[in-house]
Each structure stands twice: as structure tokens, then as C-alpha cells.
Amino acid sequence: MNLIYLISALYLLSSLIYGTYLWSQKRKISRAGVYFAVAGVLVHTTLLVVFLMRGDILAGSTSRPLFIFSWLITLVFLVSQLRFKTPVLGAFVLPVAFLGTLPYVIIPDGMITQDPTLANPWILAHILSIFLGEAFFAISFLAGAIYIFQENQLKSKRIGTHLKKLPSLITLDRINHLSLLLGFPLLTVSLVIGFILAREIWSEGWTWGAKETWSTVTWLLYAFLINGRLSLGWRGRRAALGAVVGFCIVVATFVVGYIFPGQHRFD
Numbered sequence: 001m002n003l004i005y006l007i008s009a010l011y012l013l014s015s016l017i018y019g020t021y022l023w024s025q026k027r028k029i030s031r032a033g034v035y036f037a038v039a040g041v042l043v044h045t046t047l048l049v050v051f052l053m054r055g056d057i058l059a060g061s062t063s064r065p066l067f068i069f070s071w072l073i074t075l076v077f078l079v080s081q082l083r084f085k086t087p088v089l090g091a092f093v094l095p096v097a098f099l100g101t102l103p104y105v106i107i108p109d110g111m112i113t114q115d116p117t118l119a120n121p122w123i124l125a126h127i128l129s130i131f132l133g134e135a136f137f138a139i140s141f142l143a144g145a146i147y148i149f150q151e152n153q154l155k156s157k158r159i160g161t162h163l164k165k166l167p168s169l170i171t172l173d174r175i176n177h178l179s180l181l182l183g184f185p186l187l188t189v190s191l192v193i194g195f196i197l198a199r200e201i202w203s204e205g206w207t208w209g210a211k212e213t214w215s216t217v218t219w220l221l222y223a224f225l226i227n228g229r230l231s232l233g234w235r236g237r238r239a240a241l242g243a244v245v246g247f248c249i250v251v252a253t254f255v256v257g258y259i260f261p262g263q264h265r266f267d
Helices: 003-022 027-053 063-084 087-106 121-155 161-165 169-202 210-230 236-259
Strands: none
Touching (some): 003 027, 003 087, 027 063, 063 087, 063 169, 087 121, 121 236, 169 210, 169 236, 210 236
16 A cells, blocks of 8 residues: 555544544543554654655645645644643644645655755755644644633533543643744744745845745744743733634745745746
């Protein structure tokens, strides 16, 4: 079986199992979801190593970066479970990971001609750092969204059995905080590498195209959120709303970059 299909299948199975966990009180179900997610990450890691060893270009078309993002967001989720034990997040993370593999499944290798410029290892470092940072932001977004939902339910005194499966508000706030602290430096590193690459590849510095502009807006917004957290003591609902808005900007940046790639068009 093609390993790409196997990875996609493992993430799908894990998604279905975690989805079942939302409607069940059994911890054994969530453990099964972890096993399939771990298996998916291991196979995914192996395949990416094979790609690198044979000199495949992992940048360029939309499908390849999304394939890397699927790996990173699953990896970040699994590592977060070592500390926070919040399997409910898996019901949201693994479907995203599965969907991220689909473009690579649908578009076979060899159908897209890649610009040889993309073989530059610093471009891979640029992609890895930005997508790892965005994986942390995605976890922060989920923690923030669940925080807002749970707080609204508690305030309205609609306390059902589903709330018992959700992490506490304190735990969600800690996940949000830690994810921001880890994601922001990675985003910063990615932008710095991007600036250096722009000078090397196009013989000019930063240009204010659509993708670059929205990336800067994203960085400024998360810098504002980090400052609010560390200097102004933002916690709870305000921080959760910030994480939700921040990731919406991340998604908008990706969409804008896809529609108006500017200098980022290589394929």
C-alpha cells in the first residue's frame, strides 16, 4: 500500500475514534485514538525522511506544505498530551490532519513541476518553522474556542454530561498561553528567514505583496497578544478571544497567499 494512503487512513481512523470519544465516557476509546495517531505520525515521519534522502522538493505546490502541516499539528497535539491529557482536542486536530493529507493523495507525484530554487534547504527551514508555529496557534485556537464555549455553558447554567469531558477552564487557559509562547518565536524565525531568502532569490528585500502584508499583520497581532499576556496579565476569556481571532487571521493569510501568491509562486 502506498504510504501516503496509509497515513491518510490512519488519521481518518483516529479522527473517527476521537469523534466517538466525544459521545462516550470511556477512556479506552481515546487511547485507541492516540495509538492510531501515533502510528500515523511514525509512518508520516518515515515518509518525509525518505523524501529528504532521495532529494524530493517538499515546497512549492499547496499539497506538499499541507502534508507537512498535517504531520506537525498531529505531532504537536501528541506532545501536548504528555502534559495536559486533553483527548477531546483530538476530535478536532485529527480531522484537520486527515484533510491536510488529501491534496497529496489526490495529486500524484510528478504531476507538478517544481522550480529548482525550492531545493534550497533554507526554504524547507522557512516552511517548517512557519507551519510548526501555526500548528501551535491552531492548538491555541482550539483551546480558546472550547474555553469560550464552556464558559458560556457554565454562565447559562446549562451543565450537561458533555462538559464533564472537557478540560477545566484553567487547563485550557494554560494550553492557550503555552501554545502562544511556543508559536510566536517560530513565526518570528520564519519571517526572518523569509526576508533573507527574498534578498538571496530575488535580489531584493521585503516586498509588500498580499502574502507578505498579511504575514506581517499576523505577526503584529500575535505580538500584541503575547504582550497582553505577559505585560497586561490577560487571562481567561479575553485571551481566548485573542487566540480565536489570531488563528482566523492565520487562515486568512493562507487563503490570500493561495489566491495572490505574488513572488511565492514557484510551481
